[in-house]
Amino acid sequence: MENIYASIITIGDELLIGQVIDTNSAWIAQQLNKIGIAVKNRISIGDDALEIKIALDFENQNTDVILITGGLGPTNDDITKELLCDYFSGKMIVDQKALENVKYLFEQVYHKPVSEVNLKQAEVPDVCEVIPNRRGSAPGMIFKKDGSIFISMPGVPYEMMGIMEDVIPYLQQQFELPAIVHKTILTAGIGESALAEIIKDFEDNLPKEIRLAYLPNYGMVRLRLSTSGFDKVKTEKAISDQFLQLKKLVKDYMVVDDDETMQQVLGKMLLQNKKTISTAESCTGGSIASLITSVPGSSAYFEGSIVSYSYEIKETLLGVKKETLEKYGAVSEETVREMLSGLLAKMNTNYGIAVSGIMGPGGGMPDKPVGTVWVAVGSKEKQVVKKFKQRFARAKNIEVTAMMALNLMRSFLVNELVN
């Protein structure tokens, strides 16, 4: 038994001029990893026949499975299908099922007349196996050459994800696959190099088949142990022992010992304890509420948010005193305390988060430079207030602030719900 390797080729000029961020590759890589196929590399190229051929040749030598997205649209800039037809020496034929699907989509779902351009979507090379696309008009296609499997899918993420539902079991049938095991710890409140110092001995003594990665993001660091093996029980056992050790070493900074997000962890705590939460946001502009509600089922514990971008709304909707704003300013301990107490009164939730800060690029002052943020979390009975200093550009400052506010709330709850 040997490892099976894949590569991902994403096609489209928009990827090379940076107009679109490639999210497909990351998602596909996750799905392949879960079933024990390791991704060796990912490559993005333009809608350029020669470059696509070079990439196909290169990956064909390198890997067992080549997943291709993009360039299957109905418009002239999309050349992938014609090119694959040529590359695998086929000729175009109409696929009856794909044709029925296109007609169905336009007549029943979009309620629009089917055009000639759309009907061309039902044409496929006669040398491929067709994978139906239930979410759009361009079907997926499977080709085989020199022992490698090539799978072509549309670049629209939602359509690609639908087709992958058929691709995954297909690949599991084609190969005998090892178990790939990842174990992840989410830490907060400590940097990458400080973590590295703490776990230096552990890292130096790690068996060579287990890999450790540091994944910093949003001011937090994920630690991930990875390994693979054909004996699933043995593989799981080997990594579990190491994972236990690692957890002990970083316990003071651990948010969760799973591949979960901060908002999922917080949501679970609230749900299990039947508590509710709300937010009062100034500089984060609704980002914290939006993170909390990104979790399905969050309506069970999230009541709502008051985004108070102006002084007036802080006064009228959150009951912050005019004198407080005038004396201390909107970005101050006093203001976030009053925002929190006003919020809890209005929303009547068990807990609340209140945030006010300066995210930049404008708005900085000598005593309150860009990046200054005050966060208050707590209940009617008890509050914790903390000042943060962000060092990034606007978008990143907002992201990191939202995440740190959620983490402050989480820490508060850990103490609150245990005691």
Added chain:
Amino acid sequence: MENIYASIITIGDELLIGQVIDTNSAWIAQQLNKIGIAVKNRISIGDDALEIKIALDFENQNTDVILITGGLGPTNDDITKELLCDYFSGKMIVDQKALENVKYLFEQVYHKPVSEVNLKQAEVPDVCEVIPNRRGSAPGMIFKKDGSIFISMPGVPYEMMGIMEDVIPYLQQQFELPAIVHKTILTAGIGESALAEIIKDFEDNLPKEIRLAYLPNYGMVRLRLSTSGFDKVKTEKAISDQFLQLKKLVKDYMVVDDDETMQQVLGKMLLQNKKTISTAESCTGGSIASLITSVPGSSAYFEGSIVSYSYEIKETLLGVKKETLEKYGAVSEETVREMLSGLLAKMNTNYGIAVSGIMGPGGGMPDKPVGTVWVAVGSKEKQVVKKFKQRFARAKNIEVTAMMALNLMRSFLVNELVN
């Protein structure tokens, strides 16, 4: 004079298992395009010495400039620096400026003791030119080989972006570069293939040096014309004439004839007309407010938002009648109308957006399936209400809904402010 080509290599196991989405490549590609360097391909590989060498060899044959990010961290999984030292036959030396920078960062910015691990960040191969990193401890490095330029930068986006401020003028000095011109139209309310039908003749008659791309995103489609040339004036003129034609053809669907976002377009309209806005959000959970406030300076026209996730908050904070909620449900025309009027009363803004819907995966009902959304936009005097039906998974449903709500508000304002 000939075109200069670049490739981008991003390094890190996290990119291959899909734990992190590669945003660096898109950003770097944008910067290179602006100065007339075309990106030929992008490749992502793991922290694996052999794979990195294969990629370096491959790109060295292919392109003039190779930009590399990642693998420069202080921890053991980061192998890029050692590998580059070896690849370019150098040996490690301490760079004095980088050393001073590391000490400065820890003593003055992070207020933490410098560790041995951190000091190693100041070591560089003696065969490279160092680019200072003012935002972190790992410096950038420039290598030359066989007429190609290799530039290595950290994978942390904020640090990479800082180093690129020096890389761009450096590359402009090294090459005589053509002008690359892109012109973009953002359209909404029409699909990719329907657009293609409208502009079929235009597209068929486009001069071959001008390329047209369709870039669908968030239920909107961007149309982009691109060309390049060493005579800047001639290049600009050629594309401008075509761009005017294209604008005429799609004028009924055009949001803006520039590479701007929906929230930027809306913000400009409000700012120029000195009008204010607020939002009342249920299913979007603060996403619309968060999009509006992602634009710097949005405090000039955005007052705030009431995120009302529960029935109670819809009643108490937005004044939606209990009978309305009981009779028509939270996801109904009647409810969003009352949310909007309650919002405008509370926030006292010129305009408002109110949204209520079912984003999934749970919460669907026979008469109101997942994806049903009601949006109301307008002023105290005039409102427009529209029902949408989203077809995606939760996160995408929220994104598309937020964007469609902003677009409905924008269309309303176009009529309102012109008349």
